[in-house]
Amino acid sequence: QKEVEQDPGPLSVPEGAIVSLNCTYSNSAFQYFMWYRQYSRKGPELLMYTYSSGNKEDGRFTAQVDKSSKYISLFIRDSQPSDSATYLCAIDPSGAGSYQLTFGKGTKLSVIP
Amino acid sequence: DTEVTQTPKHLVMGMTNKKSLKCEQHMGHRAMYWYKQKAKKPPELMFVYSYEKLSINESVPSRFSPECPNSSLLNLHLHALQPEDSALYLCASSQGNMGHYEQYFGPGTRLTVT
Numbered sequence: 001q002k003e004v005e006q007d008p009g010p011l012s013v014p015e016g017a018i019v020s021l022n023c024t025y026s027n028s029a030f031q032y033f034m035w036y037r038q039y040s041r042k043g044p045e046l047l048m049y050t051y052s053s054g055n056k057e058d059g060r061f062t063a064q065v066d067k068s069s070k071y072i073s074l075f076i077r078d079s080q081p082s083d084s085a086t087y088l089c090a091i092d093p094s095g096a097g098s099y100q101l102t103f104g105k106g107t108k109l110s111v112i113p
Numbered sequence: 114d115t116e117v118t119q120t121p122k123h124l125v126m127g128m129t130n131k132k133s134l135k136c137e138q139h140m141g142h143r144a145m146y147w148y149k150q151k152a153k154k155p156p157e158l159m160f161v162y163s164y165e166k167l168s169i170n171e172s173v174p175s176r177f178s179p180e181c182p183n184s185s186l187l188n189l190h191l192h193a194l195q196p197e198d199s200a201l202y203l204c205a206s207s208q209g210n211m212g213h214y215e216q217y218f219g220p221g222t223r224l225t226v227t
Binding site for chain 1: 117144146153154155156158161163168169203205207213214215216217218219220221223
């Protein structure tokens with residue numbers, strides 16, 4: 001079983017829709033959960049991270065961790081065409097704060113005007 | 114300045130060539146990374162330097178040789194590459210002691226091996 005699984009999509013939504021992006025992970029010891037956004041032909045950029053469980057909100061973005069089901073989610077409200085990108089979830093597989101991140105495959109999102 | 118710069122943006126090299134990729138950051142970060150990313154795949158970690166010392170080498174072939182001359186610079190020396198090494202090579206940096214999950218990525222060097 002892979003450490004983190006993510007549906008690669010692609011996902012296409014109309015402008016203004018609520019987007020839900022999801023990943024599952026394998027080890028309950030994981031503590032750090034990240035979401036990166038990667039535009040075409042660019043490097044990834046960190047959107048949000050959560051430590052342990054719960055929700056974290058930043059503007060139109062909400063990151064959620066459900067440790068009981070080993071499920072992490074990113075919600076985008078009022079999606080915009082500028083949100084069109086590949087979204088990568090990432091975990092720290094050591095569970096202890098190492099330098100290594102394991103990325104999901106990424107979900108390609110298109111927001112249609 | 115939250116920018117990581119990488120040069121060159123594009124590189125085409127033959128299998129017998131020797132070339133180097135360069136990465137620079139001026140955020141005072143003490144951890145620097147090299148990743149390899151193939152099309153429609155996530156980044157794969159290659160090397161990590163922590164305080165200018167190589168701390169992680171993910172069983173990368175010896176035709177890739179990293180170097181960290183100082184805390185702001187990271188190089189990746191390439192020699193005798195194979196066509197399957199064609200990919201986007203990403204450099205990233207993060208704070209040394211904590212915040213490793215907050216990695217700042219450069220735009221990458223798109224490498225083609227002919």
